[in-house]
Amino acid sequence: MNARQLFGGGVAVITGAGAGIGAGLARHASRLGMTTVLVDVDAAAIAALRDELRAAGASAVDKVCDVRDAEAVQALADEVYRDLGPVRLLVNNAGVEQFGYLWDTPVENWRRVVDVNINGVFHGIRAFLPHMMAGDTPAWVWNLSSIGGVAVVPLQAAYIMSKHAVLALTECLHLEVQAAGHADHVHVQAVLPGAVVSNIFESAGGVDGGDTSAAETQRAAMLDIKAGAMDPLVAAEVVFDQAAQGRFYLITQPDYVGSAMTERARVLTTHEAPRLRTERRFDPAQS
Numbered sequence: 001m002n003a004r005q006l007f008g009g010g011v012a013v014i015t016g017a018g019a020g021i022g023a024g025l026a027r028h029a030s031r032l033g034m035t036t037v038l039v040d041v042d043a044a045a046i047a048a049l050r051d052e053l054r055a056a057g058a059s060a061v062d063k064v065c066d067v068r069d070a071e072a073v074q075a076l077a078d079e080v081y082r083d084l085g086p087v088r089l090l091v092n093n094a095g096v097e098q099f100g101y102l103w104d105t106p107v108e109n110w111r112r113v114v115d116v117n118i119n120g121v122f123h124g125i126r127a128f129l130p131h132m133m134a135g136d137t138p139a140w141v142w143n144l145s146s147i148g149g150v151a152v153v154p155l156q157a158a159y160i161m162s163k164h165a166v167l168a169l170t171e172c173l174h175l176e177v178q179a180a181g182h183a184d185h186v187h188v189q190a191v192l193p194g195a196v197v198s199n200i201f202e203s204a205g206g207v208d209g210g211d212t213s214a215a216e217t218q219r220a221a222m223l224d225i226k227a228g229a230m231d232p233l234v235a236a237e238v239v240f241d242q243a244a245q246g247r248f249y250l251i252t253q254p255d256y257v258g259s260a261m262t263e264r265a266r267v268l269t270t271h272e273a274p275r276l277r278t279e280r281r282f283d284p285a286q287s
C-alpha cells in the first residue's frame with residue numbers, strides 16, 4: 001500500500017498544527033485527500049492554515065484546544081466523532097523545548113514540558129483510542145518522539161526526558177493495542193524527527209536565574225542547525241510513506257536518527273557511562 005491508498009481520505013486530527021512539523025503533516029494529509037482537524041493553542045496560526053487548505057479545495061477545520069487540558073481534549077474527540085465521523089489518523093504532535101541546566105530550570109518550565117509533551121500525548125490517547133477501538137474502521141495513532149528520544153543531551157534534559165517518555169509510552173501502547181485484540185485495525189507508530197525547520201527553539205523555555213548564558217548558548221547551537229534542517233513538507237511525505245509501509249519507527253532522516261539509535265544501543269549494551277560530546281551534533285550531509 002502507498003500513502004495515497006491508505007491516507008487518501010478520512011479524518012486526520014493533528015495537534016500542534018499551527019507551525020513546523022504539525023503544519024507540514026497537515027498540508028501533506030490535505031494533499032493526499034484527508035479532511036484535516038487542525039488543533040493548536042495558536043488560534044491565528046490554525047485559522048490561517050485552515051484558509052490556505054480550503055483555498056486549495058481541501059476540507060479543513062481548526063479547533064483551538066490546549067493538549068494539557070484532559071477534559072478539553074476529550075471534548076474535542078467527542079465533537080470530532082460526532083460531527084466528522086471516525087478518525088483515521090491522530091497525530092499527537094504538540095511539543096515544546098526547554099534549555100538550561102536542570103538545577104536552574106524554573107518549576108513552571110519543567111511542568112510545561114511534562115504537561116505538553118507527555119501529558120498532552122496521554123490525553124490524546126485517552127480521548128481518541130476508545131473511539132478507534134470501538135469502531136472497525138482502520139485507524140492510525142502517531143506520537144511525536146524525537147531523535148532526542150534515543151539520545152542524551154545536556155542542557156536539554158527536561159525535553160530529552162519527555163521524548164524518551166513518549167517513545168516508551170508509544171512502544172507500550174503498541175503492545176497494549178495488540179494485547180487488547182485491536183491490532184487488526186488500530187495501528188500505533190512512533191515518529192522520530194531528526195532536524196526539521198520549525199519554531200520550536202525560538203519558543204523554547206530558558207532559565208531566569210543561574211547559568212542563563214549556558215542555556216542561551218545551547219539555544220543558539222540548536223538554532224544553528226536550522227540552516228541544514230529538513231523542510232516540514234518533505235518530512236511529512238517521508239513519515240506518511242514509512243507509515244504506509246507499516247514501519248513502527250517513522251524517521252525523517254534515517255541515517256542521522258539511525259546513528260543516534262545505534263549509539264544508544266551501544267551504550268546500553270556495553271554499560272558505558274554517557275560521554276560528553278563537544279563536536280557539532282548535526283551534520284546535514286549525513287541526513
Ligand SMILES: NC(=O)c1ccc[n+]([C@@H]2O[C@H](COP(=O)([O-])OP(=O)(O)OC[C@H]3O[C@@H](n4cnc5c(N)ncnc54)[C@H](O)[C@@H]3O)[C@@H](O)[C@H]2O)c1
Nearest residue numbers: 016018019020021041066067094095146195196198199200
Ligand atoms: N523540529 C524538529 O527538528 C523536531 C525534532 C524532533 C522532534 N520534534 C517534535 O515535533 C513536534 C512538533 O515540533 P515543531 O518543531 O514542529 O515545533 P513548533 O514549535 O514549530 O510547533 C509546535 C506547535 O505546537 C503548538 N502547541 C504548543 N503547546 C501546545 C498545547 N499545549 N496545546 C496545543 N498546541 C500546542 C504550538 O503553538 C505550535 O504551533 C514536537 O513534539 C517536537 O518535540 C521536532
